[in-house]
Amino acid sequence: KQEVTQIPAALSVPEGENLVLNCSFTDSAIYNLQWFRQDPGKGLTSLLLIQSSQREQTSGRLNASLDKSSGRSTLYIAASQPGDSATYLCAVRDPDSNSGYALNFGKGTSLLVTP
Amino acid sequence: SQTIHQWPATLVQPVGSPLSLECTVEGTSNPNLYWYRQAAGRGLQLLFYSVGIGQISSEVPQNLSASRPQDRQFILSSKKLLLSDSGFYLCAWRTGLAKNIQYFGAGTRLSVL
Numbered sequence: 618k619q620e621v622t623q624i625p626a627a628l629s630v631p632e633g634e635n636l637v638l639n640c641s642f643t644d645s646a647i648y649n650l651q652w653f654r655q656d657p658g659k660g661l662t663s664l665l666l667i668q669s670s671q672r673e674q675t676s677g678r679l680n681a682s683l684d685k686s687s688g689r690s691t692l693y694i695a696a697s698q699p700g701d702s703a704t705y706l707c708a709v710r711d712p713d714s715n716s717g718y719a720l721n722f723g724k725g726t727s728l729l730v731t732p
Numbered sequence: 733s734q735t736i737h738q739w740p741a742t743l744v745q746p747v748g749s750p751l752s753l754e755c756t757v758e759g760t761s762n763p764n765l766y767w768y769r770q771a772a773g774r775g776l777q778l779l780f781y782s783v784g785i786g787q788i789s790s791e792v793p794q795n796l797s798a799s800r801p802q803d804r805q806f807i808l809s810s811k812k813l814l815l816s817d818s819g820f821y822l823c824a825w826r827t828g829l830a831k832n833i834q835y836f837g838a839g840t841r842l843s844v845l
Contacts, residue, residue, distance in 0.1 A: 621775070651833065660738075660822055661836040706776070708834075716791060717764050717781035718826065720834055724775040 619644045623707055623723035630697055631731050638692040638726045640707030645688050651720065652681050652692050653706040661706065665692070669712075697730045704728070734759035738823045738837030745844055751796075751810040753840050755823030758804065763825040765806040766834070767798055770820040782806060818844045 620643040630636050640650070649668045653661040665674045665681040667690070673682040680693040694701060704727045708720035735758045745751060757763055767779040778791045780798035788798050795814050799807045806823060823837040 653836075658820075658839075658841060660838040661824075663833055663835065666833050708776075716778060717766070717783050717789060719766055719778045719781050719791070720776075722768075722776035724773075 619647075619709060619711055619721040621707060621709055621721050621723040623705075623726050625726060626724065627727040627729075629729040629731065632697060632699060634697050634730075635693070635695050636697055636728070638694070638705050638707075638728070640690040640692070640723055642688045642690075642709050642721070644711070645685050646712055647685065647709045648712040648718075649710050650681075650683055650690050651708045651710070652679075652690075653708065655704045655706055655725070657703075664705075694728075697728075699730050699732050702728055702730050734825075734835065736823060736825055736835055736837040738840060740840060741838065742841045743843070745813050745842065747815055747844055748812045751808070751813050751817070751842070753808040753821055753823075753842075755806045755808075755837055756804055757806075757825045760804070760825065760827055762803060763827050765800065766824040766826075767806065767808050768822045768824065770822065770839075772819070776822065780808070813844045815844050818842055 622641045624639045651666045652664045655661050667674050667683040678695040683690045704725040706725045708722045737756045765782045768776045769779050770776050782788050782800045796810050821840045824834045826834045
C-alpha cells in the first residue's frame with residue numbers, strides 16, 4: 618500500500634525566505650503527484666501537478682520537482698510571504714484503477730510565514 | 733467552468749443521530765466522485781468513490797455509507813453517528829480530462845458530541 622510522508626510536519630520562517638517542503642512515497646509506480654494548499658477550515662486548492670514523466674512544474678513563486686525513482690518530491694517556495702501561511706499537502710495517484718484513481722495523501726506540512 | 737458544492741459547512745450532531753452530507757458538481761458530466769475524511773492528526777483518507785450513478789466503492793470499513801442518485805450528486809450518510817466520525821469531510825471530483833487533476837469542495841466540519 619502506498620505510504621506518503623511529508624517532512625517537516627510544521628515550519629515557521631520569516632517573510633522573504635526561500636523554503637523547501639519535502640514529500641516521499643514508498644511505491645515509485647505513480648501516475649502523477651499533486652501539491653495542494655489547505656487554509657484552516659477550508660477545502661483543498663490544487664497548486665501543481667506533475668505527471669510521472671515530468672521532472673518539475675513551476676507556477677509563479679512555486680516550483681515542484683519529482684524524482685520518481687527515489688520516491689521524492691519537493692515544493693520550493695521562493696520569497697515567502699505571510700499569505701503563504703497554510704498547510705501544504707502532497708498526494709500521489711497510483712497507476713491502477715482499483716480505487717477509482719483516488720489520491721494517497723501525506724499528513725501535510727503546516728507553514729507559518731511571519732512578517 | 734466546473735464547480736463543486738458541498739454542504740453544510742459545519743455540523744454538530746449528537747452521538748447516535750443520523751447524518752446526510754451532500755455534494756454536487758456542475759459543469760461536467762460522468763465525473764468520478766470521492767469522499768475523503770481528514771481526522772485530527774491524520775492525513776486525508778479515502779472513504780468512498782464512485783465511477784457512475786449507483787456505483788459506490790468503499791475503501792475502509794466504517795459506520796458510513798454513500799450513494800450517488802444522480803450523475804453529479806454524491807451523498808454521505810450514517811444511520812447512527814459515532815464519536816469517531818468527527819472530522820473534516822471533503823468531496824472531490826475528476827474526469828479523464830484536465831490532466832487528471834482532482835478538484836475539492838470546501839469541506840464539512842463534523843463534530844459528534
